[in-house]
Amino acid sequence: MRLLAVDVDGTLTEERGSYRLSMNAISAIRELESRGISVILATGNSYQIASALTRYLGASWPAIAENGCVLVDRGNVESLCSGRPPDALVESIKALGLSEGWQNPCRLHDLEFVSEDRSSLARAVPYVERAMAEVGWKGRIIVSGYALHTQPLGGGKGAALRKVALRMSVGVQELGAVGDSSGDVDLLLAAGFRAAVGDADLELRKIADYVASANAGEGFAEVARYVMRRISNTFADQVRAVHDPIAAVAL
Numbered sequence: 001m002r003l004l005a006v007d008v009d010g011t012l013t014e015e016r017g018s019y020r021l022s023m024n025a026i027s028a029i030r031e032l033e034s035r036g037i038s039v040i041l042a043t044g045n046s047y048q049i050a051s052a053l054t055r056y057l058g059a060s061w062p063a064i065a066e067n068g069c070v071l072v073d074r075g076n077v078e079s080l081c082s083g084r085p086p087d088a089l090v091e092s093i094k095a096l097g098l099s100e101g102w103q104n105p106c107r108l109h110d111l112e113f114v115s116e117d118r119s120s121l122a123r124a125v126p127y128v129e130r131a132m133a134e135v136g137w138k139g140r141i142i143v144s145g146y147a148l149h150t151q152p153l154g155g156g157k158g159a160a161l162r163k164v165a166l167r168m169s170v171g172v173q174e175l176g177a178v179g180d181s182s183g184d185v186d187l188l189l190a191a192g193f194r195a196a197v198g199d200a201d202l203e204l205r206k207i208a209d210y211v212a213s214a215n216a217g218e219g220f221a222e223v224a225r226y227v228m229r230r231i232s233n234t235f236a237d238q239v240r241a242v243h244d245p246i247a248a249v250a251l
């Protein structure tokens, strides 16, 4: 594996709903990078947050932000979507009882909406779909464990990851993805190795090759250990094949 795309909230944090990064998740990123596996963030957060986290975590560039509507590579900000949800839709969503996320003023395309009761976010989807139809705007709705997002067509973490992997000449079999919510389904489907943290949404766990037993950031650290074990086993097999081809054939 050469590239691992990692969600942030609920995947690197101490628990779902928390914004504190798990210390073991941070160490795992450093360990993966030291073994030559580039770790890139793929998040619904703004490109400013994704960029700062990439820098201070020692992860690799580019970061995938705004659920795939923006790529940020050091100082270079690239839009993969165009436009923003119209104000009329924003007002309709607020009338449903959701509030605008604090990041919206600095977001380019994908807007976030939050609620005190996070379980109400998924229930709001059909009403937001109806509001989109009423204002005549076509876009996508993404629900993480933290917020409901509306974004123009052309985004998505999975599509962004495919673009990044193509530019880095990374094949699907060299590409992994780790997430926690239904907003990460397309991210995992774009990768050859698909992993979910233990408390991930069911629809993500169902498509994962590996589901951690631990939750959130501890789950990510467990996935990282699994990936590094797999790498070292493969390497040991290759070394054996060179030094002892007969034994290697028996493996």
Ligand SMILES: O=C(O)COP(=O)(O)O
Binding pocket: 007, 008, 009, 010, 011, 042, 043, 044, 045, 112, 144, 145, 146, 147, 148, 181, 183
């Ligand atoms: O922005 C969100 O809603 C959650 O962020 P995430 O995509 O890193 O989980």
Ligand SMILES: [Mg+2]
Binding pocket: 007, 008, 009, 010, 011, 144, 145, 179, 180, 181
């Ligand atoms: Mg998440």
